[in-house]
Structure formats: C-alpha cells, structure tokens
Amino acid sequence: MDLTAPEWHRPTLEDVAQRAGVSRATASRVVSGSHPVSERRRSAVLRAVADLQYVPNQAGRSLVSRRTGSYALVLPEGMGQVFSEGFFPTLIRGATAELEESDEQLVILLAGSAAGRRRIEQFVRGGHVDGVVLASVHDRDPLPGLLAGTGVPVVCCERAYGDVQLPCVGVDNAGGAAAAVRYLKRIGRTRIATVAGPSSTPAGQDRLGAYLRETVRGHRRPLVAEADFTVEGGRAATARLLAEEPRIDGLFAASDLMAVGALEALRRAGRRVPEDVAVVGFDDVDCARTAEPALTTVHQPIEQLGRQLVRLVQRLAAGEEAGPALVLPTALVLRDSA
Amino acid sequence: MDLTAPEWHRPTLEDVAQRAGVSRATASRVVSGSHPVSERRRSAVLRAVADLQYVPNQAGRSLVSRRTGSYALVLPEGMGQVFSEGFFPTLIRGATAELEESDEQLVILLAGSAAGRRRIEQFVRGGHVDGVVLASVHDRDPLPGLLAGTGVPVVCCERAYGDVQLPCVGVDNAGGAAAAVRYLKRIGRTRIATVAGPSSTPAGQDRLGAYLRETVRGHRRPLVAEADFTVEGGRAATARLLAEEPRIDGLFAASDLMAVGALEALRRAGRRVPEDVAVVGFDDVDCARTAEPALTTVHQPIEQLGRQLVRLVQRLAAGEEAGPALVLPTALVLRDSA
C-alpha cells in the first residue's frame, strides 16, 4: 500500500467491512466495542483494521455520536511567563494523566487577543471538544461569558468572577497562606511583610486576605506590596517593602517566583536569609527547591488540580451534576529560607 | 431562547435556512462565503445566523470539505522546562499570528509518554487537524515516523532525523554560533570554552560544530562541556570547564538559559563578567535582557520561525510543493556580558 500515491484515500469503515466480509454495522460494532460480536467476525474485522491501518474518521463519528473524545485546556497567553515555572506544565500533566484513563485527548488553546478568544469560542461552538477547562481566570476575563452559552461544559480553576457561575476546583489558598504567616510568627518574627499577587486573581486575593487576617489578629501593622507573580515583580516589590520598613524580619511571598525575586532583593540589600529575614513562598514548584537558600513554601497539589478539573468537566459532559465545589488541601514545606 | 433548557439543540444550517426563507444550499453559500448570493437573501441569512447564534458544526463541515480549519503544534513534554523561558511561547505567538490571517485555530498537543504519542497519532489520523508542526525533534524521536504515514502534512523545526525526511524551517545555528565565537576572538579572548547543548538536537549539534570549526581554525584547543539547555545544566557544565581550564577568558553558551547558569558559576568562582570572562549566549529570550550583566547573545527570530512553519504546513495542506528548505538568519546582539 503506497501511502504517498495521490489517488490513495484513507480507508473507511466500508473498506474494513468489505475486507472482513461483514456489514458496515458489524465492523462499527467491533471497532467501537459497543456491542458484542461473534468471535469469528470480530477477529476478521480486527485483522482488516490492522491490515488497513484503519482509524475512524472523527468527523463522521462525532456527527452522529455528538462526542469528540477531546477536551480543551485554555491557557492565558499573557500569563504564560508567570506560570511557566512549573505551574502550567504540572497542571497539563495532571489533566493529561486523567484523560489518558479514558483514552481521550487534551488539546491546549492559548487565549491571546480578543480575536483569538472569539476564535476559541467558535472552535468550541463548532463542536471540536466535549468540554473546556479554563486554567486561569481573572477579574474581567470575557472568556467565561463567551463560553457559557455554547452548550459545552466549562469549568475553571479556583473560582469564576462576575455573573457567570462556573463549576470550579480550587486549592486552599487561604489556609496555606495563613499557615505560612502563622509559621513566621511562631519562629519569632514580628515584622512580617507580604509580596502579594495580582488582586485581579483569586490566588492573589485569597492569599493576601489570609495574610491580612493573621496580621491584624496579631495586632501588627500589615506591610503589603503587590506584584505580578514574576521574579522581577517580586524583586521590585521587596525593594519597596524594605524602603518602607527596613526592619522587616519575615516575608511571605504569594508565589515561589516572587519569593526568588525577594531573595535577590534581600541579598542586594545585604540581608541574610533566613537569619535577618525569614522568607516563605507559595506553590512549591521546581525553583523552590533550586533557590538559594531552598525555599520554605506552601505546597499546592497542582497535578491533582489538573486531574480533578478534568474529572469535573468529564462528569458534566456525561450529563451528571457538578456537585459541591472541590477545594484541595495545601501544606507548608519546610526548607532553608525560613 | 433558553440555552440551558434540556430540550434545546444547537441550531443547524437547516434552522437558519428556514428562518431566512431560503434553501439549505443558499444558506450554506452565504455562511461559507463560497458563492455569490443575491443581496436580499444574503442579508436574510446573515440576520438568521445572528438571531440564532449559528456556528457551523465542524463535524458536518469537515466530513465533506475534508478540512478542519485547525493545525496542531506538537511540543515535547520533557523539554517543557528547557524552552519555557521564551522559546515556546514566542513560537506559539508566531504560529498563532500567521494562522489568524486565515482565521484558523492553533491546537497545542503535548507529546509525553509513548501512549501519549500514539494518541496524538490517532488524533491526527482521525482527521482533527489539517496539518502538524513538530516544534522540536530529536535524535530518536518516534513521532515523525508515526505521523509520516497519516496523509496529513507534517513539518518540523530545524531538521528531521533518520529516514523520514520532513520539510523543515530552521535558523542559521551555525552562522550565529560562528559569529559569537569570532566576536570573542576579536575582542582578544584566547581561551574560549563552550557550554554545548544536547548532541541529540540539531541546535546542539550545529552550534557546537560551528564553535569547533572556529576554534580549530584559530589553532586553539576546544574546551567543551555538554549540558541540557537549562540554567542548572549550564551552571554545572561551567564549573566543570573551570576545573579543566581555570584560565578561560571567553565562554559561548549554546542557550541563554545555560548562559545564565554560567554567569552564576562564574560569580561563585570569583570571576568577573565580562572583565575576566566574556560570555555570549544564544536565543535572545527574555532572560538575556534581565540577566546580570545583560547577556550578549545570538538573536534568533523565533516568532518568524513560528510563522514560517505555519506557512509551510499550510502550503502543503493546500497541495503545493514544500519548496527549498528555509533557513532564517541569526544576528549577534551586543549587551554587557561580552
């Protein structure tokens, strides 16, 4: 069989059936495994499939089954750099692993420009996927609204904003952040500042909220600088913090990347970590381990998050209820920076 | 129109046609814009489309047109971290921008486990996409082989290995690396070492090859340590290099990430950059600008690479010839590290 010959055409179910000497219906039944078929015909069909390298045409199949066997994961293009350090790759790994169990395919879409988001909407409406996972949603993100009316199930990380109420899977941001700040207090730190994440994101909001509660509870003055989850942002925010209050002895950064930036700013300012300033991060991605000193940080079960998001959207696609919102636990991991 | 009602079904072309008082054929012609239609009917159809929020079902459409309007970009999962710093995001941006012009969608697939690669093969064979761009191919990558027989056009970055000859778009790795080494010689460096990339990749091979040619030509002893394109790898390789030859005064790292690692290793070893050791990187991604000192590096037109890869695969999908292999130019960018 010359696959490069111009007149060659992909084998269809009809070809398989003919070669196996059965009806198209029977061939379909063994290929999809949907109905029992006599052993003789079954093996004949299987042999034909192998001989022909037959793979069902998805267009034909999904036209009638109304299923595609693939799910979309939508990543925000803008924040690519922010989360590149471990978060997205790990989330993708989890989602892929979960989908693998039902032999389904993960398709990643980047939401960039407004035009790009429209195209994603069309893509979803066009029936390319059975469900959508939004990896990151912020304040005024138009995507949940655009996708809400498509009839295709959509879920998201953390929590959706505005009027569109999407089913979500989150992590315990508040609990993790509170644990971090409490730990800093417990080891005797009294002037604890925070480098907060963007207030437009759930993670930014919730981690800051917990810091504030813990600080106020201890009758201490909150020291906050907001940054954008990046190394560079963390560095600049920490410099501002040091200018405002040079006697800082504890620092909670709302992401590991920002904590790495903080480490650099502190080094430049001549502060030793953890002796002068104890630093705690959030995420527990790779750079936490390789930082110098290695970061004490709040571990987030990112792979689990990916898995649970997929399970949720699969459940929805199967017509089941979303059930109560799921919040995954976080945990403080002690290393050298605090 | 209650989109959440269980009995609601997506509008079909038939619904549009009926609402507009035309035949299904006419409705199709205005929606796809394939044939001229009288102004009266045209606007009636358009109105119906808007009223119904009609979006063509891709399964039906591609079943007959044999086109999906989307292309796959396959990224290697393993190397995610390696290229996360700018390369892949930029490549994706270029590919997306190029596709945008024909209103087509980029779909990103991660090639992970062997099972995952099989699933990608099935996905492609199933007719989900009109073409495939392999973002990174190495030595014994089975993917080109798996995809070669699908009948779907496949192109790749740099160059394919083995017996499968895929059409490619590359950058002038050798020219860029040679320029870097020549520059180091021109500024008077005499003991020039290199941190090479993995010898399993075209970029690794070609950049090292150019270094060796330039070194041998100058009757100098080559000093090579191989690493994996990461910061950590660059750090370790540089430490080895310094152990082997402490008098190194020039260093060409085959990626910016490795150059950043080299900077750290040099700092720890008490060497000043560029005074004691002049360092040149390759890629010109974000971290080159933010490194301290800012990296002198070989600029690679990554976004163009993404665009040209898409153009190539689109051309193939349209039945045209691939044409001669395209090699994009590189250029040395002078900053502070050399």
Place this chain on the structure above:
DNA sequence: CTGAAAGCGCTTACAG
C-alpha cells in the same frame, strides 16, 4: 443566482 439531491463516514434503532 438558486434549489433538490447526493453523499462525506459513521452509529444506531429496527427487524430479524
């Protein structure tokens, strides 16, 4: 320019 009809490749009641 327009419509009736065929057909893309598949699955699924419906009879048997």
Place this chain on the structure above:
DNA sequence: CTGAAAGCGCTTACAG
C-alpha cells in the same frame, strides 16, 4: 448476534 436503512450537519456538482 447481524444486516439494511436512516440520519447526524454540512457542501457541492447538477440542473435550471
């Protein structure tokens, strides 16, 4: 268990 037939939603010659 099996096959003939209908139909998923769309496009495209074919007549007009």
